[in-house]
Amino acid sequence: MTHKENHLSSRRRFFKTAAAAGVGSLFLDVPGLFAEQLVATPDQTEGPYYPPTLPLDTDNDLVVINSNLTSAVGQITYISGRILNSSGDPIRNAYMEIWHADNTGAYIHPSSNGYANRDVNFQGFGRFLTGSSGEYLFRTIKPGLYTGRTRHIHFKVKAGGQTLTSQLYFLGESQNASDSVLQGIRDTTARNSVIVPFVSIEGSSVGAIAARFDIVLSVTPSVVPVLTMTNLTNPTRTGYLAGDSWRVDLKNASAGSRVYLHLWKDNVDLGVSGPYGSLTDGSGAWSLTGSYGSSETGLWEVQAVIGSSTSPETSAPVNIRISNS
Numbered sequence: 001m002t003h004k005e006n007h008l009s010s011r012r013r014f015f016k017t018a019a020a021a022g023v024g025s026l027f028l029d030v031p032g033l034f035a036e037q038l039v040a041t042p043d044q045t046e047g048p049y050y051p052p053t054l055p056l057d058t059d060n061d062l063v064v065i066n067s068n069l070t071s072a073v074g075q076i077t078y079i080s081g082r083i084l085n086s087s088g089d090p091i092r093n094a095y096m097e098i099w100h101a102d103n104t105g106a107y108i109h110p111s112s113n114g115y116a117n118r119d120v121n122f123q124g125f126g127r128f129l130t131g132s133s134g135e136y137l138f139r140t141i142k143p144g145l146y147t148g149r150t151r152h153i154h155f156k157v158k159a160g161g162q163t164l165t166s167q168l169y170f171l172g173e174s175q176n177a178s179d180s181v182l183q184g185i186r187d188t189t190a191r192n193s194v195i196v197p198f199v200s201i202e203g204s205s206v207g208a209i210a211a212r213f214d215i216v217l218s219v220t221p222s223v224v225p226v227l228t229m230t231n232l233t234n235p236t237r238t239g240y241l242a243g244d245s246w247r248v249d250l251k252n253a254s255a256g257s258r259v260y261l262h263l264w265k266d267n268v269d270l271g272v273s274g275p276y277g278s279l280t281d282g283s284g285a286w287s288l289t290g291s292y293g294s295s296e297t298g299l300w301e302v303q304a305v306i307g308s309s310t311s312p313e314t315s316a317p318v319n320i321r322i323s324n325s
């Protein structure tokens with residue numbers, strides 16, 4: 001009915017798997033080969049261009065913002081892989097973000113060279129929450145070059161209270177050998193683990209390229225806190241209407257802990273508040289119920305913070321949209 005719902009459905013135009021995007025068959029798992037290559041993904045600097053304000057659309061398709069008709073300029077590029085713990089097991093509910101320069105080398109950051117003339121149709125930032133396979137997938141464009149760096153894609157992965165901040169590189173780029181950030185990874189095996197081949201997708205009418213990149217966290221999060229929201233008034237409704245009753249459930253948190261909530265509204269960080277409700281039970285479960293008021297319409301993001309307001313133990317954020325009609 002409303003344009004809000006259109007907006008919501010376009011947000012759902014997620015590519016859930018590499019297969020759905022048509023790139024899955026490119027990558028066959030080779031047992032043994034992978035085991036030999038399992039090396040913890042090295043940390044690298046976040047750099048100066050993490051978006052100070054998130055774009056209006058933050059899904060895993062950086063080529064199109066919401067339901068805009070105009071796409072970003074540049075060579076279509078797929079990045080997919082698995083997020084693994086140090087034992088090589090896939091991590092469910094790992095939260096991944098990427099951000100990189102547009103086709104002209106500009107970031108969605110006012111300090112970035114060329115910001116004023118950047119490609120406004122390029123989303124510049126995207127995120128993904130893994131399922132049980134630990135798989136992630138992004139569709140984006142090949143990043144442009146900017147002075148002082150070789151071609152690269154920034155990423156962050158959060159799982160089980162751990163955050164990895166790093167960068168991904170294109171095999172064969174002439175400036176790789178002189179890039180101070182890349183060459184700052186002293187260990188050769190670790191350095192080579194973040195340089196991957198981007199190959200042409202056979203039959204792609206737009207000349208798309210794709211890379212496979214597994215991310216290995218150095219620690220083993222045994223369980224990851226998971227936050228879910230249920231619409232008690234209408235469980236099948238996508239999103240919420242003002243007046244709907246909700247229940248928020250937390251699982252896999254530490255037992256006997258206070259629960260705080262980190263809230264964002266329309267991408268504005270409202271900070272951490274709480275504690276809310278009772279302590280987590282012996283299995284680390286917790287829940288809370290309430291209803292939405294008419295003044296609360298907008299796009300919300302909710303993340304559980306467990307133990308104290310500054311604890312590193314958090315769930316991945318959950319997005320909900322509340323509308324008036």
Ligand SMILES: [Fe+2]
Binds near residue numbers: 152
């Ligand atoms: Fe950068």
